[in-house]
Amino acid sequence: MEFFNRSLYNYHGLQTILNRSYKCGYCGNKVSSEKGYRIGKQRDGSGEQVGGIYICPNCLGPTYFTTNNEQIPGESIGNSVSNVPEELNSLYEEARKCMINNCYTATVLICRKMLMNIAVNQGAGEGLKFIEYVNYLAEQGYIPPNGRHWVDHIRKKGNEANHEITSMNQEDGKDLLIFIEMLLKFIYEFPNLVPKK
Numbered sequence: 006m007e008f009f010n011r012s013l014y015n016y017h018g019l020q021t022i023l024n025r026s027y028k029c030g031y032c033g034n035k036v037s038s039e040k041g042y043r044i045g046k047q048r049d050g051s052g053e054q055v056g057g058i059y060i061c062p063n064c065l066g067p068t069y070f071t072t073n074n075e076q077i078p079g080e081s082i083g084n085s086v087s088n089v090p091e092e093l094n095s096l097y098e099e100a101r102k103c104m105i106n107n108c109y110t111a112t113v114l115i116c117r118k119m120l121m122n123i124a125v126n127q128g129a130g131e132g133l134k135f136i137e138y139v140n141y142l143a144e145q146g147y148i149p150p151n152g153r154h155w156v157d158h159i160r161k162k163g164n165e166a167n168h169e170i171t172s173m174n175q176e177d178g179k180d181l182l183i184f185i186e187m188l189l190k191f192i193y194e195f196p197n198l199v200p201k202k
């Protein structure tokens with residue numbers, strides 16, 4: 006991912022600012038940047054730097070660090086997975102984007118929907134309850150050994166988000182996203198990496 010062709014265009018008047026290492030929410034790389042626009046402690050922008058906008062040296066995407074040291078967009082969670090059917094993949098990437106933008110309940114709800122989708126793709130019937138889909142995946146061997154607590158965890162989180170509409174936190178979103186990534190790799194990516202006879 007690149008925001009624009011750097012041989013043709015550029016930001017105007019970038020400042021050299023306090024060096025900062027962070028995981029870029031756009032390209033996912035761990036980067037170190039000293040280019041951007043500073044926020045200074047004085048009203049005219051001078052004085053000690055207390056925040057700013059950092060330009061990713063890899064993808065040129067702008068990341069805002071608030072004066073409270075919050076990173077926007079935040080770190081991306083998980084990795085892209087190959088060979089995933091297009092519909093499912095766009096849902097997965099949307100869930101990852103929700104995480105970056107601190108929309109944790111939305112992440113959980115998308116992941117929950119994806120679990121049902123994946124189960125149907127793997128042969129489960131339509132119109133089952135969420136719990137039945139999760140059980141189906143476990144019964145079909147898609148949950149790794151010693152992963153039973155994962156199933157219980159996901160089941161609980163998925164139900165909470167759907168029925169009670171309690172808002173989810175970062176950990177909840179992260180857990181589900183990691184679980185979905187594992188499933189996608191297991192079901193779609195790994196089988197395609199093995200040389201076929």
Ligand SMILES: [Zn+2]
Nearest residue numbers: 029032061064
């Ligand atoms: Zn980047």
